[in-house]
Amino acid sequence: MLEIKGLTVAYGDIVAIKGLDLTIERGEIVCLLGPSGCGKSTLLRVIAGLEPPRSGTVTWDGQDLASLPVHRRGFGLMFQDYALFPHRTVARNVAFGLEMMKQSKTQIAERVEEVLALVGLDGYGDRTIGQLSGGQLQRVALARSIAPSPHLLMFDEPLGSLDRSLRDRLVVELHDILNEIGATSVYVTHDQEEAFALADRVLLLRDGEIEQIGSPEELWSRPRTPFTAHFLGFRNFVTTDNALRLGWPVPDIPGNHVVYRPDGFSLDDDGAFEVTTKSRTYRGDHFLVVVVAADGTELEVVVRWQPVPQAGEQLRLAMEPSAIVPVDE
Ligand code: ADP
Numbered sequence: 001m002l003e004i005k006g007l008t009v010a011y012g013d014i015v016a017i018k019g020l021d022l023t024i025e026r027g028e029i030v031c032l033l034g035p036s037g038c039g040k041s042t043l044l045r046v047i048a049g050l051e052p053p054r055s056g057t058v059t060w061d062g063q064d065l066a067s068l069p070v071h072r073r074g075f076g077l078m079f080q081d082y083a084l085f086p087h088r089t090v091a092r093n094v095a096f097g098l099e100m101m102k103q104s105k106t107q108i109a110e111r112v113e114e115v116l117a118l119v120g121l122d123g124y125g126d127r128t129i130g131q132l133s134g135g136q137l138q139r140v141a142l143a144r145s146i147a148p149s150p151h152l153l154m155f156d157e158p159l160g161s162l163d164r165s166l167r168d169r170l171v172v173e174l175h176d177i178l179n180e181i182g183a184t185s186v187y188v189t190h191d192q193e194e195a196f197a198l199a200d201r202v203l204l205l206r207d208g209e210i211e212q213i214g215s216p217e218e219l220w221s222r223p224r225t226p227f228t229a230h231f232l233g234f235r236n237f238v239t240t241d242n243a244l245r246l247g248w249p250v251p252d253i254p255g256n257h258v259v260y261r262p263d264g265f266s267l268d269d270d271g272a273f274e275v276t277t278k279s280r281t282y283r284g285d286h287f288l289v290v291v292v293a294a295d296g297t298e299l300e301v302v303v304r305w306q307p308v309p310q311a312g313e314q315l316r317l318a319m320e321p322s323a324i325v326p327v328d329e
Pocket of ligand 1: 035
């Protein structure tokens with residue numbers, strides 16, 4: 001179990017992490033999510049031992065890591081540039097950590113074969129790095145990180161340089177592999193889809209502090225603050241007062257804001273939302289329609305029904321109760 005208590009990290013006057021507390025259980029995958037500069041990499045670097053904290057503690061199974069240098073923590077790191085050795089074969093790259101641990105040749109060969117099979121690169125051991133595609137390189141880097149069976153695996157935007165469709169595929173594979181080996185993992189990304197696909201818990205950081213932490217479902221269904229709601233891409237963000245003035249439904253226990261999920265609307269002659277269509281954009285499997293209320297408040301609506309409303313058209317919409325989310329300041 002990784003335990004972080006009262007952690008503060010600073011670069012000169014810039015305080016990058018501000019008194020952060022966090023516990024990560026064995027086998028758990030935690031994604032650090034947040035906008036650029038919020039402190040994700042710094043937090044990862046402190047856990048790895050690459051950056052000293054100004055104050056606070058990081059412990060693994062009760063042992064304070066302060067005096068343990070990077071290579072003695074038994075943690076694995078995987079960065080976006082992979083840092084593979086270009087002139088070594090795939091097998092020799094994967095063997096790197098095991099060689100450092102001075103394992104025997106037979107032990108190393110067996111383990112290399114095992115992890116290459118795990119990442120779907122059976123039979124690739126003799127290839128050189130230059131012969132591989134982006135996705136294969138990522139798998140070699142993963143195999144190299146997991147070969148020494150680290151207590152904790154850390155990832156810093158490992159899929160950042162790959163195109164969207166490859167990322168989507170690899171993130172699912174990575175999730176399965178991490179679960180199969182039961183790895184405790186900390187994964188940095190600024191991409192919420194990646195975080196949500198991978199994480200048991202998502203930690204949303206804002207200016208070096210935890211804004212919200214929870215399962216992907218919890219964050220998605222209950223963004224607690226406007227920052228979280230905005231970061232997750234909820235657009236239909238209305239003050240509760242404004243919603244009540246417009247006669248729109250609000251939750252039983254309202255916060256001071258309400259979010260209406262764009263996919264919760266339906267066409268309904270008795271609906272509470274009396275709006276005019278402003279614009280529509282084709283989005284593959286749906287239309288995103290912007291509608292506007294009498295007072296100028298705009299809403300985004302996912303439309304899968306036919307006919308799709310035209311600009312200027314007046315509509316009455318209803319809202320699924322489960323798609324109404326209270327948000328507090
Ligand atoms: P993220 O990974 O979320 O983009 P970082 O952890 O890299 O954020 O950065 C957090 C804050 O610390 C930012 O304000 C950044 O400018 C600052 N910072 C990061 N690394 C350094 C450094 N080596 N020297 C000075 N400031 C840094």
